[in-house]
Amino acid sequence: MIAPHRSLTTAAVALLALIWAAPTNAQEVKTIQLGKNAGSASSFHGTTNGRLRTFSSDNEARGIVRSVLAAMGLPLRFEVRAAAVGNAAAILQPDGSRLILYNTLFIDEIRARTGRYWSLISIMAHEVGHHLAFHLAKNIEDHEAELEADYFSGYILAKMGAGKDDALAAMNEIAADEATKTHPARKERLQAIAAGWKNGREGVNAKPDQALASVPRQRAPATIKTSRGISHRGSPRASADACADNLGTFYCVSSYLPTSGVNRSDYGPASLFDGSDRTAWVEGRTARRDDGIGEWILLDWQRERRVKALILKNGYLKSNRLFKANGRVTQLRARFSNGETINIDLQDSTRQQTLSLPKPQTATWVQLEILKAKRGAKYSDTAVTELGLRFE
Ligand SMILES: [Zn+2]
Structure with a gap:
């Protein structure tokens, strides 16, 4: 009884392998x-x-x-x-x-x-x-x-x-x-x-739920968005509206534009590192037509490293029409965990920008606050398509 059974199994495995390899x-x-x-x-x-x-x-x-x-x-x-x-x-x-x-x-x-x-x-x-x-x-x-x-x-x-x-x-x-x-x-x-x-x-x-993109968190107290409210020692991650985990670097944002339907998380922080120009972080505070001034993105990489530059794609790059329709960041304030604060000017351009720091900063996080923005022709939402760091 064993022999036929075995040969049957062998045949089945061979057939499976054939299907698998096809x-x-x-x-x-x-x-x-x-x-x-x-x-x-x-x-x-x-x-x-x-x-x-x-x-x-x-x-x-x-x-x-x-x-x-x-x-x-x-x-x-x-x-x-x-x-x-x-x-x-x-x-x-x-x-x-x-x-x-x-x-x-x-x-x-x-x-x-x-x-x-x-x-x-x-x-x-x-x-x-x-x-x-x-x-x-x-x-x-x-x-x-x-x-x-x-x-x-x-x-x-x-x-x-x-x-x-x-x-x-x-x-x-x-x-x-x-x-x-x-x-x-x-x-x-x-x-x-x-x-x-x-x-x-x-x-x-330990907390897999935190690892998923665009996990909504408690809304930040208003005061935390002023530059004085933030401790240099503790990461401001806890005061973010949403965070996404990019392999150990947390991308957190003070706000994002909520959407409905299948594209629900497309304007959230995960859009900043998904490698796609079709998705962008959109700050989404529309009520005051404030162009996102005061909203921020936090990058928290959780261990001391020397940052030498930011890499950024400004605006909503999905199409030329959307780029013009939405706002672009023209000046950021970069606040590092070591206490250093640097204002950085951005180009109003669809090209990728490398924003070199005047000198490298040893830090565990940086918070990028929008100081100035170019208003979109149609919306007062300001967008950033991609954002990354260059370390030494
Ligand atoms: Zn490699």
């Missing part, structure tokens, strides 16, 4: 150009350049990227494609579209060598980290960016329930012993993943 849609081919004046890339290790043939991804790869983003409360807004990259890569194309590419052979090899499914998730999480931390905006491929992406992968895996060894497995197998021009040495990268994993585990994981 492409779910035709292998549509698309060529991507990288390098000068074309898309920029950052890869898991090694470099990725030139013309790339890419193929529609299987559901599994898309599913992994989707689940990484879902753990942060974000929808899948990246295209995931199989490609002839060395391993895996995050790509920003000139039209602003974002891709994650992966080499199917590399993925299979890693799965076999680590024997852990989590290793695939950690590689994809690393690439998601490159997108969400603005590493691709200026074709930046440096050690700091790699360690940040590694930290992100550890953080998100902890939040998804992985053990520390699960989070470290892929890097343990792949990373070079010694640092290369583009990537740090294994030891440093493992430390970054472990630090991320620890923070993900200890911090937000």
Whole structure:
């Protein structure tokens, strides 16, 4: 009785494997150009350049990227494609579209060598980290960016329930012993993943409800919005109207425009880091036609780091019409946790702006208050599409 049963099982497994391996849609081919004046890339290790043939991804790869983003409360807004990259890569194309590419052979090899499914998730999480931390905006491929992406992968895996060894497995197998021009040495990268994993585990994981995007919180007392009301030691996070967690960096806002229906959270703080120009934070205080003066965004990254610049896309970039219709920030007051206050002028432009600080600030958070705004032609709501930090 055992033999036929076994062969039946084997047949069933073979059939399942066949179904699993079969492409779910035709292998549509698309060529991507990288390098000068074309898309920029950052890869898991090694470099990725030139013309790339890419193929529609299987559901599994898309599913992994989707689940990484879902753990942060974000929808899948990246295209995931199989490609002839060395391993895996995050790509920003000139039209602003974002891709994650992966080499199917590399993925299979890693799965076999680590024997852990989590290793695939950690590689994809690393690439998601490159997108969400603005590493691709200026074709930046440096050690700091790699360690940040590694930290992100550890953080998100902890939040998804992985053990520390699960989070470290892929890097343990792949990373070079010694640092290369583009990537740090294994030891440093493992430390970054472990630090991320620890923070993900200890911090937000204890309260998963806080980790989801645009969690409405108690409305701030009016006085907290004046510059005198804020303690330099304690983060003003508690007085925010809503917060969203970008892999350990909390984005909190004093207000946001409520909407109804499926796009409910589109104007909330998660819009500031979702990698999409189609969504924006809109401050939403319309009653006084105040253009959002006094409203603020807080970025709280919870550990001391040296900030050297802010990266920002001003206004509501979804379309030219909406950009003109809504307000843009023309001056911000940046207040750091170390007590430093810096006024920063912004351009009324649809281009991404890098706002370098006069000197780097060692801090754990920065609160950006709108001091001046250019009023929108139609609405008195002021918007910011994307916001990030550049650390030293
Ligand atoms: Zn990388």
